[in-house]
Amino acid sequence: MQPDTIRWPAPAKLNLFLYITGQRSDGYHELQTLFQFIDRCDYLNINANMSGNITISPAIPDVPLESNLIYKAAMLLKKHADCPLGAHIELEKNLPMGGGLGGGSSDAATTLIALNYHWDLNVSQQTLSELGKSLGADVPIFIHGKAAIAEGVGEKLNSVSPAQSHYLIAVPSCHISTPAVFKNPDLKRNSKKLSHQELMSNKWTNDCEPCVKKHYPEVANTIDWLLEYAPTQMTGTGACVFSTFSHANEAELLAQKTPEWLNCFTAEGLNISPLRELLTTKNQTNQFAL
Numbered sequence: 080m081q082p083d084t085i086r087w088p089a090p091a092k093l094n095l096f097l098y099i100t101g102q103r104s105d106g107y108h109e110l111q112t113l114f115q116f117i118d119r120c121d122y123l124n125i126n127a128n129m130s131g132n133i134t135i136s137p138a139i140p141d142v143p144l145e146s147n148l149i150y151k152a153a154m155l156l157k158k159h160a161d162c163p164l165g166a167h168i169e170l171e172k173n174l175p176m177g178g179g180l181g182g183g184s185s186d187a188a189t190t191l192i193a194l195n196y197h198w199d200l201n202v203s204q205q206t207l208s209e210l211g212k213s214l215g216a217d218v219p220i221f222i223h224g225k226a227a228i229a230e231g232v233g234e235k236l237n238s239v240s241p242a243q244s245h246y247l248i249a250v251p252s253c254h255i256s257t258p259a260v261f262k263n264p265d266l267k268r269n270s271k272k273l274s275h276q277e278l279m280s281n282k283w284t285n286d287c288e289p290c291v292k293k294h295y296p297e298v299a300n301t302i303d304w305l306l307e308y309a310p311t312q313m314t315g316t317g318a319c320v321f322s323t324f325s326h327a328n329e330a331e332l333l334a335q336k337t338p339e340w341l342n343c344f345t346a347e348g349l350n351i352s353p354l355r356e357l358l359t360t361k362n363q364t365n366q367f368a369l
């Protein structure tokens with residue numbers, strides 16, 4: 080067991096484009112989407128212990144312990160590796176929930192990677208990714224830790240290096256359920272599957288956006304306001320939207336101009352996730368197996 084306390088980052092992601100190219104017989108949708116990380120993160124301060132229990136503080140409002148993706152990830156790994164150890168996890172929650180930024184999936188991925196280290200398990204990255212997939216479609220990209228085009232239902236990953244732009248990210252006040260968007264009859268499901276070269280050079284859009292804009296005026300108003308100043312689109316199944324800039328000060332200037340009803344923050348795009356950066360640094364000093 081590694082008894083040191085480490086502050087592990089769990090970054091958010093953006094879907095720089097998202098196309099739905101079909102639907103499988105089990106209801107899941109075939110996607111082509113481009114993931115990039117941003118420098119806004121949750122942080123998990125983890126202390127391994129001998130108790131055999133997983134404790135998390137503070138609790139997330141309205142999310143019981145057994146439903147917390149951190150707890151689920153820890154229990155899944157503990158069971159998989161038949162590990163008798165426990166851990167206390169202190170969560171610094173900075174990412175808006177249910178906004179298409181993938182915070183819950185990222186917390187789960189960070190938990191799997193971190194406990195694999197603290198409990199000395201040596202589970203492979205591939206296996207962590209497979210375990211993670213059962214918790215959420217976005218967990219594998221956070222384990223992968225590099226910007227990538229995802230295909231299949233989101234599990235086939237090919238690393239790419241899009242421009243590391245600066246973003247203004249707006250958080251509309253509505254909550255959007257991912258399953259509800261995927262069930263909506265208005266959703267465009269027939270985008271043509273494109274080559275990676277075509278995907279990277281075409282204008283980037285999100286197939287979920289027209290349907291979400293139609294049903295959620297808060298999202299429509301936010302996009303319409305921001306479009307006056309910069310290219311703007313939705314991430315994932317919403318509700319968050321992002322405007323893209325070449326320079327940080329352009330994003331900052333617009334953030335200062337936004338009306339009171341528009342809740343936003345600025346962030347930088349990252350092709351290597353802060354979690355992967357931490358692993359690389361620790362690897363170089365031979366502290367980690369992964």
Ligand SMILES: C[C@](O)(CO)[C@H](O)COP(=O)(O)OP(=O)(O)OC[C@H]1O[C@@H](n2ccc(N)nc2=O)[C@H](O)[C@@H]1O
Nearest residue numbers: 094106107108184215216217232233257258261315316
């Ligand atoms: C669309 C994305 O936001 C892109 O980043 C994600 O793939 C969604 O990931 P997530 O929120 O972790 O979603 P999950 O918890 O895996 O799936 C929620 C629900 O969305 C639907 N779903 C999800 C992913 C997918 N490729 N097709 C689907 O139809 C399914 O009904 C599923 O039950």
Ligand SMILES: Nc1ncnc2c1ncn2[C@@H]1O[C@H](COP(=O)(O)OP(=O)(O)OP(=O)(O)O)[C@@H](O)[C@H]1O
Nearest residue numbers: 147148176177178179180181182183184186217315
């Ligand atoms: N640790 C956690 N952090 C955030 N949400 C959690 C967590 N554990 C469970 N949840 C539940 O998962 C739901 C979705 O959370 P998340 O923030 O990942 O959504 P999202 O950003 O829309 O993700 P995606 O882009 O993958 O659809 C939350 O509304 C919450 O009920």
